[in-house]
Amino acid sequence: MTAPDGSAARVVAVVVAYARRDLLVEALDALAEQTRQVDAVLVVDNASPDDSAVVASTHRVQPTVLELARNTGGAGGFAVGIAHAVDAMGADLVWLMDDDTIPRPEALHELLAARDDYDGPVAILGSRVVWTDGREHPMNTPRRRPGASGHAMRSAASVAAMPVRSSSFVSMLVDARAVRYHGLPIADYFIWNDDFEYSARLLRTGTGLHVPRSVVEHRTKSFGASDADPGPRFYYEVRNKIWMLTRSSSLSASERVLYAGASARRWVRTAGRSEDRRALLRAGARGLRDGLFRSPRSNVTSLAGLGPVSGSVERLERSAR
Template sequence: MEAPCEKPPRTTPAPVTVIIVNWNSGPLLKECLTNLARQTVSPSRIIVVDNASTDGSADDLNGPDNITVQHAESNLGFAAGNNRAMEQCSTEFVALVNPDAFPEREWLEELLRAAQANPEAAAFASRMIQKEQPERLDGVGDAYHVTGVFWRIGHGQKHWSTRLHPHPVFSACAGAALFRLQAVRDAGGFDEDFFCYGEDVDLGFRLRLSGHTVHYVPEAVAYHVGGGSSGGAQSDVAAYYGQRNLPWVFLKNMPSPLLWPLLPAHILLNVLLVVRAAGRGQGYLALRAKRDTASRLPEVWKKRRAIQARRRIGLCALWRVLAKGWPR
């Protein structure tokens, strides 16, 4: 019995640039590029921004012929690395992929199909599956709670039938997602002060405020290791930047009629997060992160004024897309 034929890649490259920001990802980066080389729709270009890796992960890369590797002199972080690459893009779309994310063959084709069907949407989230536990989800887009906490929808849960249907989400996890380049530029790109963690939710919030929507595309599947270079969700790197950046997302983006009534709950949330971090032995790290959050508040408030001046979404429409219940 003959093996089923694989769908050949489209000969004309699609109007999309794939961007991968790499830092000491080891063999994961090469596996990611191998998966991209097998896509049924080929991107116009793949840009790998290597943030001064010391493990040789970005050396002698094999894969598609349309790869450009750019070596930064220092670790720019995820936000700045993507911004530098997007400055060089002329395609209609950019697809962001973490080096520890491995897209299925029709991933890019499905995202582009969803983009064509939803012209009002600026971002498209993948169905991300845990690489080591493929029966469990890594996430199907991001949710943002009224208190200012955010999470990957469905993280750690087994596949539900409801996860196989497309629907709007608050923002797209940039570990494997598609964006309309002009919408991202109009929103100001990633906030480079974030360095890493939460910058994709912050961008998603600004896209929302600009009047765009974000869609989850269940047919676009990518397998994700998670924390491939940062040490995982419980690492000191994740704990510090997660604690520091979380209030910035809330303070920059929440419109004033919602910000002030919700601020007490947001402050309480941050206290509880510090307490939880202390229970994991990271209390000092969390306190240092909150101190650094406060030290930049004048800059955050300046950004807030510019963001709110460009707001196009009504309060009721924004309230409807904010989560009010427990993570699920």
């Protein structure tokens, strides 16, 4: 569990919170009970209307709490959190999760063990995600990296892992070196597909591992996949997926074609299941328009005016390739 210079790796857990103070307490409790303790915890409070920030600041895990002046969504929260963890808190590894992610006690230990035993650098490691009843959560189901070589498969299997092409912010351990090279998640995504775009960008040439021995609970209100009826939020699914397919460096040309087809099929299924198809299609049409005719702003622009952390965002983004 070492840093590049051979010293112990400094792990900073980043929890992005919005208006779920009871779940946030459970997430922080779980971080306090890790068998391999995190070195620091950072809570990014996205201008919650409840007392999430106050509750976090008094928790026994003693987190640093960033209270944002406005809600930047999950995408902005993770961009800010990663920037602060790497630039201001000296993180070698950043462990990302939402406030409804409850890691089991061995979760971090197993991620680090796989990283240390793997023969080569690893940009991202992800946990097995289950729902409250222990079933694999369909919203966060990993898939083996397409075209993974026999060597890659054997290397991953040697640490009881699987090579992947993307990962979820529901327990994603990211190497700070990859952050400095590739930059941050795109804050203007706000919600949805931000983790897909970011992890796929880091893993286009980097190595990502799914580590089933590391387990977290994703305490969503219901058990379902990402193509369940999203209502007006379908706007973000369509807009962001188009942005990713047309404006991101995360995918190769052939992958763009494959993911475009998969997305179209998923959208048809979503529309077929919707209880208010007219509203869903209106949201999708707006997403299509904005995805085609607008572009996401730079993080320096979209995350300006948030105090010192805006400086961390700018420094990381300007140093990225």
